[in-house]
Amino acid sequence: MGLLTLLLLLFISSFNRANSIKSQPYNAIFSFGDSYADTGNFVKLVRGVLPSVVFDSPEYGMTHFGRPTGRSSDGRLVVDFIAEALGFPHIPPYLSKEEDFTKGANFAVIGATALDLDFFHQHNITSIPPINSSMHVQLGWFEELKSSYCKIIESCKEYLGNSLFLFGEFGGNDYNFLLLAGKTIEEVKLYVPTVIDTIKLAAESLLKQGVMHMVLPGNIPTGCVPIVLTMYGSTNKQDYDNLGCLKEYNSIGTSHNTLLREAIVQLREKYPQARISYGDYYEPVIQLLQNREQFTELPMNFDTECPGFSSEEPLRVCCGGGGPYNYNLSLVCGQPGAIACENPMSSINWDGIHLTEAAYNYIAIDWLNGHSVSPPILRPM
Numbered sequence: 122m123g124l125l126t127l128l129l130l131l132f133i134s135s136f137n138r139a140n141s142i143k144s145q146p147y148n149a150i151f152s153f154g155d156s157y158a159d160t161g162n163f164v165k166l167v168r169g170v171l172p173s174v175v176f177d178s179p180e181y182g183m184t185h186f187g188r189p190t191g192r193s194s195d196g197r198l199v200v201d202f203i204a205e206a207l208g209f210p211h212i213p214p215y216l217s218k219e220e221d222f223t224k225g226a227n228f229a230v231i232g233a234t235a236l237d238l239d240f241f242h243q244h245n246i247t248s249i250p251p252i253n254s255s256m257h258v259q260l261g262w263f264e265e266l267k268s269s270y271c272k273i274i275e276s277c278k279e280y281l282g283n284s285l286f287l288f289g290e291f292g293g294n295d296y297n298f299l300l301l302a303g304k305t306i307e308e309v310k311l312y313v314p315t316v317i318d319t320i321k322l323a324a325e326s327l328l329k330q331g332v333m334h335m336v337l338p339g340n341i342p343t344g345c346v347p348i349v350l351t352m353y354g355s356t357n358k359q360d361y362d363n364l365g366c367l368k369e370y371n372s373i374g375t376s377h378n379t380l381l382r383e384a385i386v387q388l389r390e391k392y393p394q395a396r397i398s399y400g401d402y403y404e405p406v407i408q409l410l411q412n413r414e415q416f417t418e419l420p421m422n423f424d425t426e427c428p429g430f431s432s433e434e435p436l437r438v439c440c441g442g443g444g445p446y447n448y449n450l451s452l453v454c455g456q457p458g459a460i461a462c463e464n465p466m467s468s469i470n471w472d473g474i475h476l477t478e479a480a481y482n483y484i485a486i487d488w489l490n491g492h493s494v495s496p497p498i499l500r501p502m
């Protein structure tokens with residue numbers, strides 16, 4: 122080997138090392154939540170229990186992975202984009218036991234609630250499926266992982282303290298199941314303080330263990346979600362805002378988000394050394410619906426050219442089975458006969474409930490740079 126080659130190799134390897142230190146400012150990323158963050162746990166949890174799962178079927182995953190991965194989207198989620206931006210591999214779902222969790226784990230499960238199954242049963246809410254995946258169950262999985270982790274890692278507290286925790290979104294499903302059980306919007310809102318207290322206590326249990334970097338995402342604007350628009354549509358124009366969203370249903374999310382922000386302020390006072398951020402899913406979705414023509418360049422990590430969001434029918438679902446929003450309760454994305462739009466990147470909503478990877482990309486950028494997460498996830502090195 123010539124001297125020049127050797128020097129070059131040394132240069133490249135030191136450059137790579139410097140680069141990887143710079144671009145991986147955390148030891149690991151841990152993610153909790155529901156379908157907005159699940160990267161494959163739900164499909165593993167119910168395999169063999171449920172006959173078939175739409176999230177495990179085409180066209181899920183069509184844009185990025187080219188196959189269904191258990192993500193509720195055509196491609197990557199916010200957690201995936203955040204991992205990429207921080208120089209991490211995609212964080213593996215905890216229930217795929219064969220994975221390497223040294224860079225973190227994702228405990229999120231589609232349909233997960235903040236409150237436990239028992240809570241719903243005690244309140245006679247039978248609309249919740251019997252899947253044990255609540256926030257506390259996910260924290261239990263984290264404890265399980267931690268107990269094996271901390272045997273090999275010298276200073277576990279330090280390790281966790283230098284890891285990023287994405288804790289949520291939680292709560293959206295709690296409200297959905299209450300609505301499905303026939304509760305009115307006003308009745309559902311009575312549960313918001315209970316949900317927030319539960320989330321706050323859980324976040325605090327992590328902070329007590331030495332967690333120093335935490336993002337607590339809020340709810341999305343439920344009244345702009347096509348399944349809600351389809352199930353609870355109104356003949357009264359007054360019920361809709363200028364974007365075509367159901368105002369009263371959005372008010373569940375805003376109540377939740379207001380209380381969550383208050384809880385975060387209290388947590389910051391109690392744990393001043395920790396960075397506790399609010400992760401906003403609400404405003405970015407409103408922004409996308411409102412100003413979609415302005416979002417023409419996808420900022421990050423896209424394999425293909427992005428044409429920008431379509432200016433027409435922003436509430437229209439990309440993958441669905443007909444109807445005013447292309448959302449059909451009896452023919453949903455993933456079922457044979459449901460069809461995906463040609464260019465998912467020009468849609469905001471993917472399947473009537475979840476967003477497209479293009480929309481998640483914008484949200485991730487917002488969080489990383491601090492427009493919707495304060496303080497921002499990307500910290501100065």
Ligand SMILES: *[C@@H]1O[C@H](CO)[C@@H](O)[C@H](O)[C@H]1NC(C)=O
Pocket residue numbers: 243244245
């Ligand atoms: C639930 O239903 C049972 C039986 O109908 C009733 O006795 C109980 O009071 C109900 N509980 C609540 C919290 O509504």
Ligand SMILES: *[C@@H]1O[C@H](CO)[C@@H](O)[C@H](O)[C@H]1NC(C)=O
Pocket residue numbers: 238239253258261
């Ligand atoms: C759910 O799982 C938790 C923890 O594993 C357990 O304590 C609880 O009893 C389970 N609940 C149900 C309804 O299966």
Ligand SMILES: *[C@@H]1O[C@H](CO)[C@@H](O)[C@H](O)[C@H]1NC(C)=O
Pocket residue numbers: 442443444445449450451452458
């Ligand atoms: C919804 O799907 C069902 C079942 O495939 C179909 O019969 C119906 O026509 C669809 N509705 C609309 C509005 O397309």
